[in-house]
Amino acid sequence: MPDCENCQGQVLPDATFCEACGHKLGTPSTKKTADSGETKPGSLRSELAFLSGSIDQAKVRLDQWKQKGDQSKRAAEREAEQKKSEVEEAKKDRKKRSPFRAVIQFLSGLVALAAFVYLLIKLPRNTSPAMIMHLWNSMQEEFGFDQD
Numbered sequence: 001m002p003d004c005e006n007c008q009g010q011v012l013p014d015a016t017f018c019e020a021c022g023h024k025l026g027t028p029s030t031k032k033t034a035d036s037g038e039t040k041p042g043s044l045r046s047e048l049a050f051l052s053g054s055i056d057q058a059k060v061r062l063d064q065w066k067q068k069g070d071q072s073k074r075a076a077e078r079e080a081e082q083k084k085s086e087v088e089e090a091k092k093d094r095k096k097r098s099p100f101r102a103v104i105q106f107l108s109g110l111v112a113l114a115a116f117v118y119l120l121i122k123l124p125r126n127t128s129p130a131m132i133m134h135l136w137n138s139m140q141e142e143f144g145f146d147q148d
Contacts (some may be wrong), residue, residue, distance in 0.1 A: 005029040108143075115139060 004011050006023035017024055119135055 112139070112143065 002011055002013060002025075003009065004018035004021060004023055004025065005027070006029040007018060007021040009018060009020035011018050011025060015025060023029070116136055116139075119132065119139075123132065
């Protein structure tokens, strides 16, 4: 490994600046120590050996945070899909004919038939069939009877 011209610390072969003193490699040294005029040896990498480990730990933490974010995003998507499927199932359940609903529909049909018979009895005898059908259709629309 080459040495820094300024502090005589070891530097990486492809480094542009010294890790220990920040001197630009390949330029003349301008910094001397105050004691004896000699340069001070040392490297930031050798003095702070934990630095590279700290960087690796920070990368691992960032990856963990990203994974947690991805997991929470996936959980939110799963929850949204689950809600959507629950809504669809509720719609299907509403559309299914339950025995209670069938009885209600049968009774409403009987009421409609009774109302039609009542109209036939109460209307004057000279009422036209077209008028009776018009009344019947308006009753179906107003009360929501099925037109099967």
